Amino acid sequence: MSRIRQYESNAERQRAYRKRRKRSVHFSSKSDNWRTPEWLFRALNEEFTFDVDVCASAENTQLPVFYDKKTNGLKQKWTGSCWMNPPYGRTIGKWVQKAYVSARRNNAVVVCLIPARTDTKYWHRYCAKAEVRFFQGRLKFNNAGPAPFPSAVVVFKRNGTAVTIYVSRYGSYVIIVMIFERAETC
Numbered sequence: 365m366s367r368i369r370q371y372e373s374n375a376e377r378q379r380a381y382r383k384r385r386k387r388s389v390h391f392s393s394k395s396d397n398w399r400t401p402e403w404l405f406r407a408l409n410e411e412f413t414f415d416v417d418v419c420a421s422a423e424n425t426q427l428p429v430f431y432d433k434k435t436n437g438l439k440q441k442w443t444g445s446c447w448m449n450p451p452y453g454r455t456i457g458k459w460v461q462k463a464y465v466s467a468r469r470n471n472a473v474v475v476c477l478i479p480a481r482t483d484t485k486y487w488h489r490y491c492a493k494a495e496v497r498f499f500q501g502r503l504k505f506n507n508a509g510p511a512p513f514p515s516a517v518v519v520f521k522r523n524g525t526a527v528t529i530y531v532s533r534y535g536s537y538v539i540i541v542m543i544f545e546r547a548e549t550c
Contacts, residue, residue: 398505399424400449400477408447408517412475415444419451419459442466448476457486460518464490467520480516495519 371377405426408414417430418437427447431437438458446466450459456478463474480498481487497517502510 398449398452398511400426401503401505402426404477404503404517405447408475412445412447412473412519414447414475416442417447417449418442418462418474419448424449438462441470442472442474443470444472446472446474448474450476450478452479457484460486460490463518463520464493467494467522471522472520474520476518476520478516478518479511480514490520491516491518495521 371380409426414427415429417425417427418440419432420427420430421432425432431440442462443466446463448459448463450456460476460478463476466472467474478491482491495518497519499515502513503515504510
């Protein structure tokens with residue numbers, strides 16, 4: 365049985381693709397501000413007791429101490445227990461690098477909610493050396509609905525080991541597989 369043709373011509377199909385591409389967060393930095401789901405932040409804050417949100421705004425922070433665009437978290441020294449839900453645009457690699465370096469040099473614990481883009485350079489350079497928690501399904505963000513990408517929580521610690529943990533989508537942590545490897549140190 366053949367598929368029903370959705371577009372009359374190749375040009376029409378290409379126009380529809382370009383229109384979808386403009387809306388997609390994968391191809392655009394228009395929508396890079398995703399507020400952390402409440403249940404996830406509460407569970408992680410209970411586990412790590414965060415001191416500072418290193419990249420937030422007054423509208424989306426869930427902590428009293430935070431760095432916004434004006435204070436520029438990338439230029440601040442990160443210490444203690446840090447929460448990071450970075451802008452999901454082109455600068456995400458810089459945020460992940462800063463999290464990794466802050467954990468190694470400043471003895472910070474940096475917990476990051478990021479897209480699970482395992483095909484990127486920053487993922488292999490930094491996230492592969494950290495504790496990674498993958499989610500079943502897609503997260504539903506408070507201000508934007510379900511994410512168009514899979515998400516992961518990456519935990520950077522000074523002397524951490526690479527661990528992979530799979531998390532159920534309903535907020536209860538279910539460890540299915542754990543993979544231990546010795547991480548490099550700076």
